[in-house]
Amino acid sequence: MSRIAARFAALEREGRGALIPYLEAGDPDMETAAAILDGMPEAGADLIEIGVPFTDPMADGPIIQAAARRGLKGGATLGRTLEMVARFRERDDHTPIVLMGYLNPIDSYGPERFCADAARAGVDGLIIVDLPSEEADLIEAHSAANAIDIIRLVAPTTADDRLPLVLRNASGFIYYVSITGVTGTRTASESDLAAALPRLRARTDLPVAIGFGIRTPDQAASAVRIADGAVVASALIETLAGTLDADGRAGPDTVRRVLDQVRTIANGVRSARTRTETPAEATESPA
C-alpha cells in the first residue's frame, strides 16, 4: 500500500480528514524550507504538498507567484527539491509528500528519469497543474512504473460527462479545485462544496481533498466535513512572507510562525466532526 493510501486509510479509521499544508521549495531559502518541511508532521500535517517553483505559474495568484519568485532566487530546482525530500525521508517514512508544479521543469528533466529519481527520494505523488488528462500519457507510464500517483485535478468547470476521462487511471487522491480562479483569491461557499462532492463520490472511491481558498481553521474544518482532506497554501505562504526582512531573508521566527499556523489549522481539522455517511467500501479502495 502506498504512503498516500495508507495515510488516508488510517485517517478513515480515526474518523477524521487530512490536513495538507503547502510549502514552496526554496522559499525564502532551501534551509528554511527544509526546516518548515521537517516540522510539519509534528505540527499536524497529515500529507505535505511541496510547490516546485516555476517562472510562469499561470494558475497561481499573487501570493504563490511571489513564493515561486523567492524559491527560484533561493536556489530551488527539481533536483534540490528531491534532495530535500530525501533528507526528510531519513526521519519520516510515513507522511506522504506530493510535489505540485508546472510541466516544463519536469519535461526538461525528462519525465522518465524524474519519476525514477522522485520515487527514490520518497515522493509519493505529483500534481502537474498544466497537464490535463488529455496529455497525461506523457508521464503516466513512468509514474506508474515508479508507484508515483498522478493526482488528478477536478474543477467546478469539469462537467459530469468529462469526469470518467479525468478519473480514468486516477490514483492517490482527487484534488478538487474548489473555485474557478487562481490560488489564494476566493473561497468557495460550504453549500457549493456540499453540492460538488456528491458528483465526485458517485464516480470514484478515492479520497477527495479540497484546495484553493482554504485559509482558516474553520474553513479547513468545514472542508474536511465535506471531503477527505483540505489543502492550505496561500494562507501559510502569507504568514511566511510576513516574517521576512526587507531583503526577503528569513527572520528568527519564520519557521515557528508557519508551523504554529499549521498547528492551529490542524486543531480545526481535528475538531471537525467526521463524515457521517462513510460508504463501507471507501476504506478499501485506495489499494
Add this chain to the structure above:
Amino acid sequence: MNTHARSMPADAAGATVSPQTVSAQLGALAAEHRANTLRGGPDERGRFGIFGGRFVAETLMPLILELDQAYEAAKKDHAFRAELDFYLKDYVGRPSPLWHAKRLSAELGGAKVYFKREELNHTGSHKLNNVMGQILLARRMGRTRIIAETGAGQHGVATATVCALLGLKCVVYMGATDVARQSPNVFRMRLLGAEVHAVETGAGTLKDAMNEAMRDWVANVADTYYLIGTVAGPHPYPAMVRDFQCVIGEEARAQLQDAEGRLPDAVVAAVGGGSNAMGIFHPFLDEPDVALIGVEAAGRGLDSGEQAASISRGRPGVLHGNRTYLLQDDEGQIQEAHSISAGLDYPGIGPEHSWLHDIGRAQYVGITDDEALDAFQLCTRTEGIIPALECAHALAYVAKIAPAMDPERIILMNLSGRGDKDIFTVAERLGVKL
C-alpha cells in the same frame, strides 16, 4: 455504483466497435490526404508533429474543448464565413494591396521585392484579421467580455477596436515595460473603451501579459472569451489564428500571379509568436520551390544572451498551453526575451513554426535590434512607408539576401504593421529628443 462507473469505458468500447472501424477507415483516408499536403495539421490532439497540444489547467480544459467545437461548427457555416467576409472587406479594408517596392529593390540591387501591405488594414496591422474572426466566434458563443494579451499593443488595439464596434467589454493585459515603450497604443486602447492592465511581474513583457490573461480567464470562465493574438496557446488557437490570418497569403499569392504570373522565390516575415508569418507562409507550404523564411529577433546579437530567437537559441518545452521551442535554462525555467520590438519580445513561438523548422520546410534566421533600425530607416526613405519595428526585422533580412539574387527573382515580404507606434523608441535609439 463505483463498479458501474469503472466499467463504463469498457462498455462504451464494446458498443462502438462498428463506428470505431468506420472512424479508423476515415482516419486512414484523412491521413492519406494529409500525407500529400503540409497544410493538413494539426492532428486530433492539436499537434503538429510533436509540437502543440493542450497543456492547460483542468479548469480551462472544458472551455478549450467547447471553443474547438464552436470553431469547427463556425468554419462549416456559410453564414459565419459571409459575415466575416463582409467585415474583412468593409471594416478591415481588405484586400490589402501588394506593392512592388521599386526604389527599395533598386537600392538593394538584386531581387524584386514586393510588400504585402498589411499595415494598411484598419488599426495598422495584420492583427485585425484574426481579431475579426475570433470576435464573431465569441459573439456566436454568447460571450460578452473579451480579454486579450498584447506586446506592442497592435493586438490590443485591434481587440479594443472591434469590441467598441460590437459593444463588448474589453480587458487588455500588457506588460509594464511595454506599457511604457508603447504609450501611444495604450492611449488608443483606452480611448476605445478598453481597460488596460499593466502587468508588473517578470520583465513586464508579452509573456507576463499572457500569464495574467490566463489567470483572468480561469477566474471568469462564465462570460469571458480569451482572444489570443498569435498562433500559439492551447489547441485550437494555433490552427484557428492561422486560418484567420491565411487571407494574407491567399491574397498575396493571387496578386503576385496577376502581377508577375508566377510564385515568389522567397517569402519573408518577422516571427514573434508568428501569426503574420504563418498567415503569409501557409498558402505556399505545398509549393516546394518557394523558400519560407521566418525572421526572429536577435536583439543585441544571437549569442548576447539578450535576444528573442526561440528557434535559433531555444529548445522544445511547454509554456502557455503548447509544446514549442522556448528560451529556457537547463532547469526548464523560462528565460526573459529581449528585443527592441515589443511585438517580438516573447520567449516562445507558435508550435506550427517549430514543426516547419524541424521538418526543414521553413528556415528561421535572426536579425538584431540595430539591423532592424537600419531597415526601418531604409524603408521609410526609399518607399515612404514607416514600417513597424517588427516587420523591419523581416526587411533587414530581405536587405541581406536580395543583393545576391538575380533581378528576375521575387521576394514577397509581409509588411505586417505600420511604425507610427515605434517613432518614440526609434527617436530614443537615434538620440533624438521629441
